[in-house]
Amino acid sequence: MSANVLRVNDVTMQxxxxxxxxxxxxxxxxxxxVALIGPxxxxxxxxxNCITGVYEPTNGSVSFCGTEIVESYPHGKMxxxxxxxxxxxxxxxxxxxxxxxxxxxxxxxxQNIRLFSSMTVFENVLIAKHMRAKQNLFTAAxxxxxxxxxxxxxxTLELLKMQNLDHLKDEIAGSLPYGIQRRLxxxxxxxxxxxxxxxxxxxxxxxxQETQELAEFILQIRETYHxxxxxxxxxMDLVMQISDRVYVLDFxxxxxxxTPDEIxxxxxxxxxxxxVSEDA
Amino acid sequence: MNKKRNTVIAALLLLAAxxxxxxxxxxxxxxxxxxxxxxxxxxxxxxxxxxxxxxGFTGLFSLGxxxxxLIGAYTYAVLTIPAADRGSVYMYYGGGIIHFSVPVIVGxxxxxxxAALFAWLIGLPVLRLKSDYLAIATLGFxxxxxxxxxxxxxxxxxxxxxxxxxxxxxxxTLYPFIVSAVCIGIMVLIINSSYGRAFKAIRDDEIxxxxxxxxxxxxxxxxxxxxxFFAGIGGALLAMYQTSIQAATFRSSMTYEILLIVVIGxxxxxxxxxxxxxxxxxxxxxxxxxxxxxxxxxxxxVPLLRAGFRKVVFSVIIMAIVLxxxxxxxxxxxxxxxxxFRFFKNPGKKKEVKQ
Ligand SMILES: Nc1ncnc2c1ncn2[C@@H]1O[C@H](COP(=O)(O)OP(=O)(O)OP(=O)(O)O)[C@@H](O)[C@H]1O
Ligand SMILES: [Mg+2]
Numbered sequence: 001m002s003a004n005v006l007r008v009n010d011v012t013m014q015x016x017x018x019x020x021x022x023x024x025x026x027x028x029x030x031x032x033x034v035a036l037i038g039p040x041x042x043x044x045x046x047x048x049n050c051i052t053g054v055y056e057p058t059n060g061s062v063s064f065c066g067t068e069i070v071e072s073y074p075h076g077k078m079x080x081x082x083x084x085x086x087x088x089x090x091x092x093x094x095x096x097x098x099x100x101x102x103x104x105x106x107x108x109x110x111q112n113i114r115l116f117s118s119m120t121v122f123e124n125v126l127i128a129k130h131m132r133a134k135q136n137l138f139t140a141a142x143x144x145x146x147x148x149x150x151x152x153x154x155x156t157l158e159l160l161k162m163q164n165l166d167h168l169k170d171e172i173a174g175s176l177p178y179g180i181q182r183r184l185x186x187x188x189x190x191x192x193x194x195x196x197x198x199x200x201x202x203x204x205x206x207x208x209q210e211t212q213e214l215a216e217f218i219l220q221i222r223e224t225y226h227x228x229x230x231x232x233x234x235x236m237d238l239v240m241q242i243s244d245r246v247y248v249l250d251f252x253x254x255x256x257x258x259t260p261d262e263i264x265x266x267x268x269x270x271x272x273x274x275x276v277s278e279d280a
Numbered sequence: 281m282n283k284k285r286n287t288v289i290a291a292l293l294l295l296a297a298x299x300x301x302x303x304x305x306x307x308x309x310x311x312x313x314x315x316x317x318x319x320x321x322x323x324x325x326x327x328x329x330x331x332x333x334x335x336g337f338t339g340l341f342s343l344g345x346x347x348x349x350l351i352g353a354y355t356y357a358v359l360t361i362p363a364a365d366r367g368s369v370y371m372y373y374g375g376g377i378i379h380f381s382v383p384v385i386v387g388x389x390x391x392x393x394x395a396a397l398f399a400w401l402i403g404l405p406v407l408r409l410k411s412d413y414l415a416i417a418t419l420g421f422x423x424x425x426x427x428x429x430x431x432x433x434x435x436x437x438x439x440x441x442x443x444x445x446x447x448x449x450x451x452x453t454l455y456p457f458i459v460s461a462v463c464i465g466i467m468v469l470i471i472n473s474s475y476g477r478a479f480k481a482i483r484d485d486e487i488x489x490x491x492x493x494x495x496x497x498x499x500x501x502x503x504x505x506x507x508x509f510f511a512g513i514g515g516a517l518l519a520m521y522q523t524s525i526q527a528a529t530f531r532s533s534m535t536y537e538i539l540l541i542v543v544i545g546x547x548x549x550x551x552x553x554x555x556x557x558x559x560x561x562x563x564x565x566x567x568x569x570x571x572x573x574x575x576x577x578x579x580x581x582v583p584l585l586r587a588g589f590r591k592v593v594f595s596v597i598i599m600a601i602v603l604x605x606x607x608x609x610x611x612x613x614x615x616x617x618x619x620x621f622r623f624f625k626n627p628g629k630k631k632e633v634k635q
Contacts, residue, residue: 097497118612130478137475145474
């Protein structure tokens with residue numbers, strides 16, 4: 001049942017001399033909600049970027065549902081500069097662009113919301129359907145694909161209804177309140193029909209009540225869409241409430257990993273992170 | 281319902297424009313400047329919309345338009361010069377090496393296709409570059425193409441730096457009007473399709489577009505090829521309009537003119553580009569012409585009016601528009617009858633976005 005959905009193996013991401021992610025290994029199993037926490041600058045977003053193809057990791061590999069989707073080893077000028085471990089372990093370079101990874105079934109949201117701000121709410125979600133459509137430029141331009149276009153639009157509307165965003169469908173995305181933009185970004189990610197959803201600080205800037213609503217929302221979409229969720233978050237209440245397991249990152253390195261209870265009582269984690277962010 | 285009404289209204293407007301052209305051609309002498317402005321305005325509309333597709337809708341700041349127009353113009357001219365006239369056109373190159381000629385419509389299509397092929401070839405390396413670098417690279421490409429077409433070794437095809445002439449051209453304004461309208465219509469269909477949405481997504485946020493599964497390289501290249509295809513056809517129409525062409529005409533200043541039109545009309549507005557094209561051509565070639573002639577009213581000699589003053593005034597107007605109406609005439613909105621109704625109903629409020 002609990003098959004491996006995401007597995008990160010020895011991933012190191014080095015920018016020049018800065019090792020942002022240092023020999024990180026972790027796994028996320030089917031149907032789980034797993035959190036990645038850690039202080040600012042710990043390398044959490046960078047880890048997401050390595051998984052989604054935005055960055056090419058300096059070393060290591062990532063597999064998704066049993067297939068290798070990313071792999072790399074230090075090459076070029078990194079051969080000399082590389083300061084991480086496991087340097088000889090990986091020998092292939094598999095570096096798909098982010099769109100390929102989305103097509104495989106990993107969707108994400110961004111820490112600093114990235115909506116298509118001049119487009120409507122409806123179009124923002126509709127865009128996600130483009131990737132799996134069978135049309136080509138000719139059939140799309142001359143409306144020879146109207147059945148498909150109609151299906152894409154119907155699915156989009158359906159999704160917006162389920163997310164209670166349908167009354168806003170003709171609003172320009174960039175002019176919406178912050179909280180709605182966050183929800184729209186998640187809706188847009190869901191529209192790509194992912195198996196795995198990566199959320200980068202979805203509760204950033206939310207008040208406690210909104211955070212609570214978000215927690216329920218995340219649990220609900222996991223049920224509805226049979227999702228596996230990997231989430232970066234600083235709101236500890238949210239993390240402890242919804243996650244099955246937690247990974248803690250500090251200065252790029254894995255500091256601890258375990259159930260929410262174990263993590264809350266781990267002295268290293270309290271010293272490095274929880275102690276200081278009580279009121280964050 | 282609404283969509284249907286808009287289509288009907290658009291069709292009626294086109295018919296009205298067509299009727300207007302027919303009437304003007306009847307009542308004005310064939311050499312009247314208004315007809316020249318209309319012809320050139322149609323051609324510039326096409327080229328401006330093609331540039332807008334790339335710069336305004338896909339967010340790729342390219343300055344290669346004149347280069348692609350040149351490719352189109354030359355392809356058309358080279359392929360359509362009647363075999364009998366080749367001897368005199370290519371007199372320095374022994375009549376050239378091409379001894380056939382193709383029908384006009386084939387020539388126009390070939391013009392677009394060759395321009396698109398060049399775009400496809402340079403697209404891969406060039407489109408990886410970001411903003412300013414892309415602009416510089418495409419500008420450089422256009423300059424190289426201009427030099428290349430004047431290269432003596434290619435003279436048997438391109439006639440070197442000599443003019444190409446005697447290819448079929450048009451006399452009625454209907455011709456550029458219809459060709460441009462069809463081409464712009466196709467571009468509008470593309471912009472409103474799923475691919476158009478993908479282009480706009482890339483413009484708004486590349487990283488998010490990629491995360492939504494849009495293959496950046498493929499879609500940028502597609503936009504680049506489509507834009508170049510129609511720029512090529514625009515170039516061919518310009519060749520027809522001028523009845524003779526020379527590579528030296530397609531300088532980067534032509535690209536800047538078109539860029540100005542696109543900016544004045546509004547990045548991301550097709551109707552804006554069209555309106556701006558006609559206004560731009562009419563002002564630069566007709567309405568401001570009186571500024572170039574000295575004038576005396578009674579015995580008052582109007583100061584400043586002299587040859588060249590028109591260009592000064594024109595530049596000042598352009599500067600004022602760019603400074604004070606940064607979004608251009610239309611912003612990224614489209615001209616629509618509904619918009620006008622709304623505007624008059626609530627004059628205080630800005631027009632809303634259509635679609
Ligand atoms: N493209 C880059 N080039 C150079 N350094 C980078 C780059 N991206 C990230 N870094 C560095 O990597 C480190 C980790 O950054 P990252 O954004 O992953 O942190 P984070 O854990 O997401 O922090 P936060 O909680 O603030 O979002 C930082 O020191 C950052 O400066
Ligand atoms: Mg981050």
